[in-house]
Amino acid sequence: MDNIYYKIYRDYAKQIQNGILRPHSKLPSENELAEAYTTSRETVRKGLNLLAQNGYIQKVKGKGSFVLPIDRFDFPVSGLVSFKELAAKMRESPVTRVVSLEASLAGEEIASRLKVGPDEPIWKVVRTRTMDGEAIILDKDWFLQSCVPDLTKEICEDSIYQYLEKTMDIPISFAKKVITVEEATEEDSSLLDLTRHELIVVVRNYVHLEDAQLFQYTESRHRPDKFRFVDFARRQ
Amino acid sequence: MDNIYYKIYRDYAKQIQNGILRPHSKLPSENELAEAYTTSRETVRKGLNLLAQNGYIQKVKGKGSFVLPIDRFDFPVSGLVSFKELAAKMRESPVTRVVSLEASLAGEEIASRLKVGPDEPIWKVVRTRTMDGEAIILDKDWFLQSCVPDLTKEICEDSIYQYLEKTMDIPISFAKKVITVEEATEEDSSLLDLTRHELIVVVRNYVHLEDAQLFQYTESRHRPDKFRFVDFARRQ
DNA sequence: TAGTGGTCTAGACCACGGG
C-alpha cells in the first residue's frame, strides 16, 4: 500500500486482468504516469518493470508499453502459487480433504530435504485435492515447528500459505521447484482416483523465509492427465 | 554489454558459479560497490536485484547481501534455456540428430499455434536428443520464414537459439511454456528409445520477439523417467 | 549510534521510432 511503484503495478495488473485494458492497447508514457501519480520517472519504471516481468506488458523502445495478449486464465500457475489461489482462477469448485495432520520428528528423508537433524520437531500434513468428483492431487507438506507453532485441521482445509502470510505474518521469500515424473506408490493409488496410468507427476517445493532459512518441504503429486504447468520467462 | 549494472550482475554471477564466492558469504555493501564500480547506488541495486531474481543472492534489510547455498548444477533449467545450453552444464555428452528440416506452409494446427494463416511459409525442424546412447527427447520446431530466411542442417545440429541470437541478431524477448503429460504417439515410439511407459512429457514453448510477435512454436517431447524441470521463484 | 538495504527524487544523456 505504501510503495508507489507497487501501487502502479497493482493498478495496471488489475485493469489488464479485468479486461478494462485490452490486449495491444498502449499504456500512458512513463512521463505521463509520473505526472499522474505525482512521482518520478524511475519510480514509474519500477512499476512497469514488474508488469513486464510478470507478462502483463511489453515495453518497446521509442514506442511505448503495450498490453500483452496472453491468456490470463491458465496463467499464474508459475511461481509460488498455492492450490487455493490456483483453484480460484478456475471454473470448477475444488475440495480439499485433510488425510492426516500430525506433529512428529523429521526422520531421515525429511531431515535431509529440510537440511535439519532427524530429531527436529516438524508438522506433517497430507491432503488430497478433488475436482469434479475425482481426487487428482496428493499434497504432502512438512513444516518446521520452530517457524509454525500452531496448525489446525481447519487451517489445512483452507490455505496454509494464506495463514502463514496473512495471519501469522511469516514472510515467505522464495522457493525452488523441481518437477519429475515417477512411478505411482501404493499411497498414491489408495488416496487418489488413478486411471490406468502407473505414473505420477511429482512437484517438489523447497520454500524459504526472508532470511533464506528453509522451512517447508512440499510434495505435490498429480495424476498425469490432469497436470498442467505454465511458465512465463523473459530472456535476461 | 556496456551496462554498468549488467556488468555487476555478470561479475558476481560468475564468481558465485565458480565457487570463488562461497555460499552464505557476504557481498560488499551497496555503497562499497558503488565506489568500486565508480557508479551510483541505484545502478548497483539494479545489478544486485538481477542476482536476487535469478537465485544467486538474498538481500536482507539492515544486514547485507548474501550468497545463496543453491546447487548451481541442475539449476538454470528454468526460463528460456535451450538443450545445448542445458547440456553444457551436464557431465554426459549429448548428441543431436536432425530427423528432418523442411520449408513448407503452416497448415491448420501450427497456424493456430503461431496465430498466422495456414498458408504462412514456415520452417519445420524435427530433432532427437540422445544421451548415454538413448534417444530421450524429441524436439519439433516451427519458425516463421519471414523472421528466419536461412536455416541449414548444420545450424540445427548446433544450437538454433545461438544462431538466431549471436549470428542473426534476432532479439528473442520472452516465452510462454506449458508442460503437460500425454499419451505417446507412434512418432514418439519410432524416433525415441521408449521403455514400457506409454506417456510422454510435452513442453510446449511459444517464443516471442522484442516487438511481442510470436515467431516460433516448439514441442519438446521427453521420456518421463529422464525429464526434470527446475524453477526458482520469488514471492512478489 | 553507525551501517545496511528499500524507496524516492529531479534532473541528465542516450538510442530508437515515426512523422
Added chain:
DNA sequence: CCGTGGTCTAGACCACTAA
C-alpha cells in the same frame, strides 16, 4: 524533429540490524 523507453547520477529519508 519530438516523444519514447534505457541508463545513470547524486543526493535524500526511512526501517531495520547490530554493537
